[in-house]
Amino acid sequence: MHRYFTDQRHEALRRRVREFAEREVRPRIAEMEAARTVCHDLSRLIARQGWIGATVHRAYGGMGAGHLAKTLIIEELARVSGAMGAMVQASQLGAAKIIHFGTEEQKKTWLPAIASGDCLPTIAVTEPQSGGHVLGMTGTAVRDGGDYVLNGRKIYVGNSHVGDLHGVVMRTSEGPAGLSAFLVEAGSPGLRVGGQRPAMGLHGFGFGELFFDDCRVPAANLLGREGDGLSVAYSSSVLYGRPNLTAVSLGIHQAVLDETARFCTERERYGKPLSALGNIKIKLGRIQSRLLTARLAAYHAVHLLDQGAPCDAELMNAKLVNVETALESARDAMDIHAACGLFTDRPVERYLRDAHHIFAPAGTSDVQLLRLGELALGTAKGEWSSRLSDLVRKEPAEDGAGGVPESAPAGRHGSVLRERAELRPTG
Template identity: 65%
Template sequence: MTSISARPADPHHELRQYVRDFTQTYIAPQVGVMERDRQVEAELPRLIAAQGWIGATIDTAYGGMSAGHEAKTVIIEEISCVSPAMGAAVQASQLGVAKIVHFGTEEQKRYWLPQIAAGTCLPTIAVTEPGSGGHVLGMESTARRDGSHWILNGRKVFVGNSHIGDVHGVVVRTGEGNRGLTAFLVEAGRPGLTLTPHRLALGLHGFSFGELVMDNCRVPAENLIGEVGDGMAVAYSSSVLYGRANLTALALGIHQAIHDITIEFARDRRRYGSQLAELPTIRAKLGELRSRLLTARTTAYDAVRLLDAGYACDEELINAKHVNVELLKDSARTAMDIWAGAGLLTDNPIERYFRDAWHPYPAAGTGDIQLLRLGEIAAGVKHPQWSQRFPATRRATADQSVPV
């Protein structure tokens, strides 16, 4: 069977094959170890970053690939197909790139972006808090000016790559209302910044999405990202342009894996003297898997191609995240129907992918939030078009996206 993701028309087929070969050589052998140990995997994300893939959207002037969001989607998808945990690690660092690319000063870009592109620095973004969740304006963490520094206090949760990140993009409150949020770069190890112990989760074993605690953490004024009051713009633009696209790619990679291993299972397993896949009821379920995957792939790549081309596409990005996550959950359930009792055994891969499938849902806004945003657009509520404010500077080509 030809994988849906491997068709000749794929404009990034060389990059896709390169990433696919890498995952089979270096990541696949470690999946069982990560599942067994359930600890934060620190070495593999560094090895992945060393390929230059965190710099997919970073301009070549700063050492990046200048390959665009479509290439970024290919990278995340292919890694997630083998290890959703490592796909999540890659997307979290690529999300951390957004704040510097869009709001960083020239000095900040020249200092941080080459390190990120080279894989020696893993960035994160820290917005969510225990008491506010997806309600960004409800955050209570604060920063106050103290001479040439700012003093930060508060807690951030569900920070992707929390335990391996080198620099955290932290959004905190400096005033009231929409203009009362401000973003800072906070280096790991800075006095006053601590991590709570890694907590086990349902899936994505090997990935850390933990809690940062700031207790009178002093940050130099030059670590300010954007202007005072730009914090909401930093958070929302990063979420729409990178977060939703990245999580779409994560969901798509898991979806592809579930599709592929379930079809293989249905062809190998025999019932009533023939392949399980020959049973009409099972064949109909396989059709459901394939239909959903085709729809998910179309929405995912349509959105990022529009983004790379410079079109206004906020709603396509929002919709892609919603559609991909919801269809993934539906396919995870259908696949488990086909695997039946065999799917409950932990030595079968569907059990792991089933658990991992639920993780993209809450990040960057639950399905309810995505539908709310789409409903607001339909009702004519005015929102910033982040895809127009920060258009892609160039459209990637297949040749430009191939690592060298």
């Protein structure tokens, strides 16, 4: 089914990512599960493959391969490790703000470093009191000469502990037009990263807190214009956050099916493999059916995005369908494993834990349904996929396009970021 959307380049990319994940990521899973903390060195190793730059234009050292290629990368990593799939999706989400709103100077400065893996970007929007209500944020940015002074606290920042460049949305004035976005380098005076907190799943990935205490940011680091912060947040969430999280769910879902089918073949009941029982086949059939439907929704949505077609509804629906079906299938898998699924020598319990982490970011299922309802009623406030179609449309294919660059220019800040990364402790 998926070959309807993918071509030979896509499938070659899939094989490369899958081979890498099996060789480099799978042997680290037990370590990450035991440590329950951010895996710095593996995050850097993955970034150096060039995959963070999947949608970065080739002119800036990226792959220029589009959103379907990005989905395949995240999916294949998440099939082995939901945590590393989440790490890549969060960084690619962090790149979106620069792709959509960065000046030419900002793009030349940062996108090559992101594409080469020297810079892991994040996006920081959510605050403790306002949650998903972006307009309720109270963190401030006040202009002071050639700088802005930032004060506030951000939570649930994906890659907060490995990020090199934070895209931060703060309030510069009152009202819906009073939000603005800034690029803030890690290590800036007045910026502090909160301590790591153990989470239910996605061990190896971190989503933590950033504290801003009179953090001075050059005015040149303003993304777009003052008042563009809401657009930066919403467009990044709709056009990158939802499809990226869809891809993580899809990879976990595939892992659920693979592991459960293997278990049913190996495990015996009444002198026969568990897979010989009719009720087990039906449960496996439900998992397979859900996965086929989920993959169709995911690939269709990003295929439209690559074409520059209006697809906000498809992106919302893909996130909704993939999250809900992955959770349903993970629960069915736990039923099939019964008591065996409760022990960590089998990964099915990890899949269930990891799948729950994808539910809330970029909008819960109720949020997706609410927005889809508004689209049905004709009361939605415009489509980001239409507004930014020229920036999200896939580049024309060339020989070698869609592959992983052997090397990419490091960008102006590349060497500094590389030195900083080498000094970081490993996870």
